Every structure is written in structure tokens, then in C-alpha cells.
Amino acid sequence: MSDNALRNPQAGLSPVEREWKRYTPLQRVLRFAVWLAIALAVVQSLRYIEIIPEFLYDAPEQMGDMLSRMWPIDWGYFATDVKAGLVETLHIATLGTLLSIVLAIPFGLLVASNLTRHRGLNLLARIVLVASRSVNSLVWALLFLAIFGPGPLAGTLAIAFRSIGFVGKMTGETIEQMPRGPIEALQAAGASKFSEIWYGYWPQLKPAFMSIVLLRWDINVRESAVLGIVGAGGVGMVLDTAMNLFQWPRVATVLVSIFAIVIVTEVVVTQIRKRIL
Numbered sequence: 001m002s003d004n005a006l007r008n009p010q011a012g013l014s015p016v017e018r019e020w021k022r023y024t025p026l027q028r029v030l031r032f033a034v035w036l037a038i039a040l041a042v043v044q045s046l047r048y049i050e051i052i053p054e055f056l057y058d059a060p061e062q063m064g065d066m067l068s069r070m071w072p073i074d075w076g077y078f079a080t081d082v083k084a085g086l087v088e089t090l091h092i093a094t095l096g097t098l099l100s101i102v103l104a105i106p107f108g109l110l111v112a113s114n115l116t117r118h119r120g121l122n123l124l125a126r127i128v129l130v131a132s133r134s135v136n137s138l139v140w141a142l143l144f145l146a147i148f149g150p151g152p153l154a155g156t157l158a159i160a161f162r163s164i165g166f167v168g169k170m171t172g173e174t175i176e177q178m179p180r181g182p183i184e185a186l187q188a189a190g191a192s193k194f195s196e197i198w199y200g201y202w203p204q205l206k207p208a209f210m211s212i213v214l215l216r217w218d219i220n221v222r223e224s225a226v227l228g229i230v231g232a233g234g235v236g237m238v239l240d241t242a243m244n245l246f247q248w249p250r251v252a253t254v255l256v257s258i259f260a261i262v263i264v265t266e267v268v269v270t271q272i273r274k275r276i277l
Contacts, residue, residue, distance in 0.1 A: 066248065073256060074249035077242075082250075082257050085228070085235030089261070092152050092227070092234050093220040096159025101213060104164045108171030115175055115201065125168070132165030137223045141232040152233030159220050159227070166216055174208045175201060211273060218269045225258050 023031065110116045110125035140158035148154050183200040191199070228236025235254060242250040 069248035070252035072249070073252045075253060077250045077253045078257065081238050082235065082253055085238040086257055086261055088152055089224050089234035090221065092155045092159060092224040093217060096156045096224065097163060097213065097217045097220050099156065099160035100163035100167055100216070103160065104167035104171065107164065107168040108175070109197070111168060111172035112175035129165040129168045132161055133169070135162070137162040137227065138230055141227045141230050145231055150231035155224055155227040155232030155234055158232060159224055162223070163216050163220060167212055170212045171205070171209060174205055178204045214269045214272060218265050221265045222262055
């Protein structure tokens, strides 16, 4: 063997043996298949949504005309009906969140496999939580409108039933991730199941649970702002009425007010989490 080969072991290898490829042939075929499926899905979607080119070309002009009709914003509408709609929206979000807590806690405890060791109960709770998250709040509102009629009651129940899945799922996952040390100590001392939950699980769950509730309330304020479009109370009903009557300055007042209340709730939730949790 030459001195060059001893100094450089790779020198004696052929170029084919030293060639490096990022993906195997099977991986390249699979990547091509995925990209092809995505392209076909996009093309098929564009065919079914029936985009009309004339509407696209005219959209900037229509948008400019709408904005010109909204300006200047008429704040005279705020004191007459927008303010009351915003207050009702906050009430819907708050009451709906509180009701969801009462309904979600039992399912959150049942879905946690380390707390409830009955697979049937785990499955039942998981089905309820998935069903709650699967149905949009507007669909829940339509269902309760058919039962209770138009008004904030339907909106409150829609917010509550929509939030059960979120609060219950997050609660159950938090319980499953808890350390077992305090729980095993209580079990060794002969504590009852209620004592395990209250003295073992709750002190560990409390910070995360409060954060979950605050986050869900923030989300519910945004969702309850549009429930009025289907008649479930709140500022959405004011927005829907103004749009139906083509009162564009009033529409602008409602939109700016919704944006402002969302920003305020975001700031409030952030400050509460910083100072309390």
C-alpha cells in the first residue's frame, strides 16, 4: 500500500462508493407522492369553490367603496346600542365559561387514566370531550336557538358546551402529567379518593387550571362577539342589523368596538397571569 493510501484511507475508494444521497429511492418516491397529492388536492379544491375571475378583479374596487362608506365612524351609535351589545357579549362569555367549568371538571377527572382507572369511563369522557370540540360554537348556537329561541341564553349555552371539550381535555392531560409522589403518600396514609383529589391533585392542578380558564374566557369573548349573527345575543346582533340595513358607519363602530374589547381582554388576561399565577 502506498504512502498516499495510508495517509488518506478514502483515496482508494471509487467515486461511486463515496457518493452520498440525502434520501433513499423509496423516500424520494414517497416525497413525490405527497407533493403530487397536495397539488391534486389544491387543483380539485379550486375547481369546486368556483372562483369567478370577474369578482376577483372587482374586489379591490368594492373594498375601497365599502371602506369609504364606513368612514367617518359614527360614534353616536356606541351609546345607543353598541355599548349594550358589548356588555351582553361579556356576560355571555363569562357565564358560558363558568358553566363550562362546572360541566368540564367531572369529565376532566374521568378522562385522566391515572386518576380514573376504568377504561369504559375514560372512553365515555373522551367521547364527550371530542364531541364538544368537534361542533363549532355557531352550530351549538343554532341548536340552542331551536330549543330556547333567540337571545343570550342560547349564546351562553353554546359557549359553555363548546368550552367543555377544551377545559376538560386540558385538565385531564395536566392531571396525567403530575408526579405520583404526593398521591402515593396520601394512598399510603389511607386517604380517601376525595382527599387524594383535594390534597394531592388540586394543589398541583390549580395554577394550570386557572391559566386554562383564563385562556378559554379570552377565546370565548371573541367567539361570543359573532354569535349574534345567528341570533344568539351579544354585539353580533347589532352588527348583523347594521349590515342588513346598510348602515356602514354603524358597522364600522361595531367592528372597532369588537377589536377594542378583544385587545382589552387580552391585556387583562395577560396581567392576571403575570400577577396571580
